Amino acid sequence: MGDKMRRIVFFILILLIMMIGIPALFILNVGIYKKPAPEDSAMIKVYIASEDRVEEMTKGQYLREVVAAEMPASFEMEALKAQAVAARSYLAARSFSYAKNGAPPEHKGADICTDPSHCKAWISQEKRFESWGTDAEKNWDKISRAVSETAEEVITYNGEIISAVFHSTSSGKTENSRDVWGGDKPYLVSVDSPGEEDAPNFKSEKTISIEEFRKIASENIEGVDFSYGDIGTITRSDAGGIISITIGNVPVKGTLFRTLYDLKSTNVQIEKDDSQIRFLVTGYGHGVGMSQYGANAMAKNGADYISILKHYYTGVEITKQNI
Numbered sequence: 087m088g089d090k091m092r093r094i095v096f097f098i099l100i101l102l103i104m105m106i107g108i109p110a111l112f113i114l115n116v117g118i119y120k121k122p123a124p125e126d127s128a129m130i131k132v133y134i135a136s137e138d139r140v141e142e143m144t145k146g147q148y149l150r151e152v153v154a155a156e157m158p159a160s161f162e163m164e165a166l167k168a169q170a171v172a173a174r175s176y177l178a179a180r181s182f183s184y185a186k187n188g189a190p191p192e193h194k195g196a197d198i199c200t201d202p203s204h205c206k207a208w209i210s211q212e213k214r215f216e217s218w219g220t221d222a223e224k225n226w227d228k229i230s231r232a233v234s235e236t237a238e239e240v241i242t243y244n245g246e247i248i249s250a251v252f253h254s255t256s257s258g259k260t261e262n263s264r265d266v267w268g269g270d271k272p273y274l275v276s277v278d279s280p281g282e283e284d285a286p287n288f289k290s291e292k293t294i295s296i297e298e299f300r301k302i303a304s305e306n307i308e309g310v311d312f313s314y315g316d317i318g319t320i321t322r323s324d325a326g327g328i329i330s331i332t333i334g335n336v337p338v339k340g341t342l343f344r345t346l347y348d349l350k351s352t353n354v355q356i357e358k359d360d361s362q363i364r365f366l367v368t369g370y371g372h373g374v375g376m377s378q379y380g381a382n383a384m385a386k387n388g389a390d391y392i393s394i395l396k397h398y399y400t401g402v403e404i405t406k407q408n409i
Contacts (some may be wrong), residue, residue: 124408125149125174125237130181132208133196140196147211148198149173149233150226154214155207156252157378159225162385165378166232168394171404172376174233175240175250176206178407182247236391238406241399243273247407248399253371254378255285257326257353260398261373265323266341266352273399274374276324281383287370288379290350299347299363303333306346310334316363317356327352327373341372375399 125146132148133140149170157169181197184190193199200208215222241248249271251263256279263274282288296316303310311334318332328340329352340352351369358364376398384394392404 125233130198131196133193133199134208135192135199135201135204138194140194145177146233146237148208149177150229151208151211151214152177152206153229153232154211154226155209159218159221159228161378161382163228163232164385164389164391164394165382166229167236167391168376168381168385169252169378170229170232170236171239171241171391171395172250172252173206174236174238175247178240179247179249180205238408239404240407241395241402242405243399243402248273248402250399251372251375252378252398253369253373253375255282255287255351255370256373256377256380257351257369258282259325260375260377260380261323261325261327261352263374265325265327265329266372266374273402275400277397277400279377279380279383279398281387282369282377282379285370285379287350288368290367290370292347292349292365292367293362294347294365295362296358296360300334302346306342307333307336307338310336317358320356325353325373326368328354 126144128145129142130145130148131140131142152173153166153169156173157166159166161169177198184193184197189195189197190204192201192204199205202208211226215226218225241250251274258279260277260279262276263269263271299316300310300312314335316334318335319330319337320328320332321330323329328343330337330339331343332338333343338346343349344352344354347365349365350367351371351373353368353373355366356363357366376395381394381398384397385391389397395404396402
């Protein structure tokens, strides 16, 4: 082979190395060619209830904004990861249900909404930055890590994505779903949830007059008759929440009782005298599924997010699914 031919072969080899080797180095070391996670590219439509409009955003952005709204950024990373997986599972379960049965009219054609009474709490990145002040970038990075480091992970029971409901603070024990909403979901059963005593809403109180108590009942409960007394039989759950309470001789569900008297949970002790009624409340929220402050207590004690999720959702597995 002549010198000229050797130079040509050498030049071709150099070109091949540049074309194949350099991109390979980027893939291995820099990540510039890394394919984006589906959550950061797949788009969903979100109905912003407070502004009565539909906005399109990536699933990843939506999940970050849900976690930012639902859980304090000061919480432990493993608790934030548990929240991210629970929020993702909730979104996936709702999406599958709506694909099968149709989305509710409240969504105005969107996949999900931001009304916490219907879907999950949500706050835009911009507004959350305003409330965080100088800690905004640090907090957002922390929440972004919680979402990205659990990418595509959902909670399943017998191979199906669960309805991963959660609440702020339990009474020290979570509620059975059947005691709160009826039906029987085997993964939503009562479990111990220690370490929440320092949560800001673990204990709360409310006092109203007997007159106000009767007025609220009369306006919202058909057939009440206070000649039988103000409060009668109370049926409680394993966790202590009120399943049913008799008011003015009419049985009322504990969830309705909580709503009517604007209480933080159904776990209520009631004290009554001749002029007023005092409600002594433990916990905050419906009490079913993962307790957020309980999750943070577990994380502080060294539990990882998978252990937290498997504690609060009985018999589940954490799996990766491209949703």
